[in-house]
Amino acid sequence: MGPILPLEAIIGVVRAYYVFATFFIVVLVTVPYLRRTLLAYGKATADRSPPKHFSLEQITVRKSWFWHFYALGLPWTCTLLFLYLKPESGFVTREAFDRSGSGRGQVGAGYVQPPIETVLALAMMVAQTGRRLYENFYVHVPSEATMHVAHYVHGLAYYFLTPIAVGIEGWRRAERSLGWTDLRFRHVCGIALFAYGWYEQHLAHVALADLRIPGKKKGTATSTTISTRNVYAQPKARWFKHVSSPHYFFEMVIYLSFCVLTGFENLTSALVFGYVVISLGIEADQSWRWYKAKFADEVPRNWKRFIPFVL
Template identity: 30%
Template structure:
């Protein structure tokens, strides 16, 4: 395993552990986990020390989510333009003939030998990166042009974690392709299956986002309305409270499937996404039930249809 791959996996393991730990204590859950409509007023942050209470109150606009997608789209496109040209360089040309060789260069900074990255990335790794780029570009377009601007906040720590995630993930999608020059033979159905799951999740996430954006626009256009939020309905909202989170997990799982289920680094990405969004989905589900009471459909699960 290269030092770069190890660093990326440790990063996702650390983020997953911290998110799970923060979700356990009431004050860390309120201060650092909840955001947007589920985030309580700053006066309710019961941090045990003044310095922690100050840090817990440091927020940025939730609309800054678009920054994540700018970073992810930019770095993802740069990496794709790099590794996507490698199959056309010719046999035996090695990393030094690559256009930039970004991953080998980063690995060399961590002490890895460039010769260990002499193999060209597989077509499955390039496919995984292309799928990621398509997803991030859609989210960038939605966050910039479709999502209504609000006064919702998120903690500055969540903002930093988001920037870190969208910086690390494009690298995680391809690092194992260099790290395993002789991967196990891939089953022929894996790439088509991954793309099929990706298409399903992308379509339903787009539909669910349209439903949420439509509700938000209607509430913003009616300032005299008693409530700022309404119960979403339609598509996968008939089954779960956060179907867009469920689709996000499916999207990253589909990318892992497209790699032939062989990339351990991508599997860590899936694990972090599932834990992080699972915690957020639980808070969102709880908020819906507390806000709307008996009017909220009791048959809806939090995240996974018919399960949880």
């Protein structure tokens, strides 16, 4: 009996998706109409006038639907973690390991991610999607802002494929025993970097929410009025003093931690990180330009777009 899912084919498809997505977003930036239509969302679309005739810009959904991404990503990542720890579940059969590994205890060729790295990566992804789902209900302030339906579909694909990407190369190994003796210095560094990025991104999201409604208490975001929801201001708390989008920067730090965790040997995770750097760098630039246009007198002189003190 062969594997229920062709492991190497899955790895190839996931890698191809992130290569294509990275290339596609770079192309979009070079075409002003597509950049304005497909990339801009949230506050960047708040001041748009309704088009007189039908256009691609009208095919939108509410930005508040972001919670769908995490509602998909959280249970899916938990499912993958369970399946990995229970190889007898049949996701990839024991017979497949024995036949394809030729006694070497692995399926296919190439880098084999150790069990501890696979489990830690999936656990980190659970923590990230779980926190983001929480924030969407208890921190973020809903607005009437929109995003293009293509952005929405990509978000769903991203949170379906990324949990696979950070752990799929660990499925090559048949032996999945775990122990504290497997812990390495790079694992500690990866976890620490993730925890710091995770915490700082949360604080940045809280700062943005508090800015929209001064004095807002957690859990009251959904009770605000439409007129209040659509108010924007210049953020100045913590890392916002140095960079326009610290929440994007710390998102990058979070995905960098997955690469550190695996010693930069997991090509699939590296491709995810490359996509995150390019896409969030572009979004950070758009956000910086929007703040510059709206709050020119309040923007610090050396305010960076994406990476504090650097870029």
